[in-house]
Amino acid sequence: MAIISGITPSFRGHNFRKPQKYRKVVVGRINRVQNAIRALFDQQGVKMPSGHRAWTVQGIDELSQQRRVLSECDENNLWRGELDLELTMLDQLWEHLTTVERKLETLAKQETRIQLLQTIPGVGRKTAEVIVTCLDDPKRFESSRQVAAYHYSCSYEELVIMLFL
Numbered sequence: 001m002a003i004i005s006g007i008t009p010s011f012r013g014h015n016f017r018k019p020q021k022y023r024k025v026v027v028g029r030i031n032r033v034q035n036a037i038r039a040l041f042d043q044q045g046v047k048m049p050s051g052h053r054a055w056t057v058q059g060i061d062e063l064s065q066q067r068r069v070l071s072e073c074d075e076n077n078l079w080r081g082e083l084d085l086e087l088t089m090l091d092q093l094w095e096h097l098t099t100v101e102r103k104l105e106t107l108a109k110q111e112t113r114i115q116l117l118q119t120i121p122g123v124g125r126k127t128a129e130v131i132v133t134c135l136d137d138p139k140r141f142e143s144s145r146q147v148a149a150y151h152y153s154c155s156y157e158e159l160v161i162m163l164f165l
Contacts, residue, residue: 016111017133019104026097033090037063040079040086063087104129 034055041048046066049059063083070081108114108125117128135141 016107019100019107020129020133023097023100023104026093026100030090030093030097033086033093037083037086040083044079
């Protein structure tokens, strides 16, 4: 049984992993802003659309009816100014996420390994990206057992990326 030691992803693998990690950062920021918006409505006792419906075009339009420019808010409506700032930030984060997704799509189209993995039923672009970045060069493994062993020796962060992207 061969032992795989000292293997690190290639330079190309590292560069491909950076936008993947940044996508995760942006999604986390979007979730925090959405939670802050929900908290604002909850604190004021104002109903807002539930679940994912709050973040559709119609839901955002409904939320936007409550927003006001902060400088124009009196002390009883400061939350509406905060809502305006949070909705503006949310819009910017969605734009960032779209930009990152476009870049990842472009990179995926250039990567033959991702294209090949996507031919497997049920494997989409994101799953294929994670497999390629985590395994890097599959030829370095002699068997599927080594791949499994490597999978379990990955860092917690790599494992989370593999499971949740």
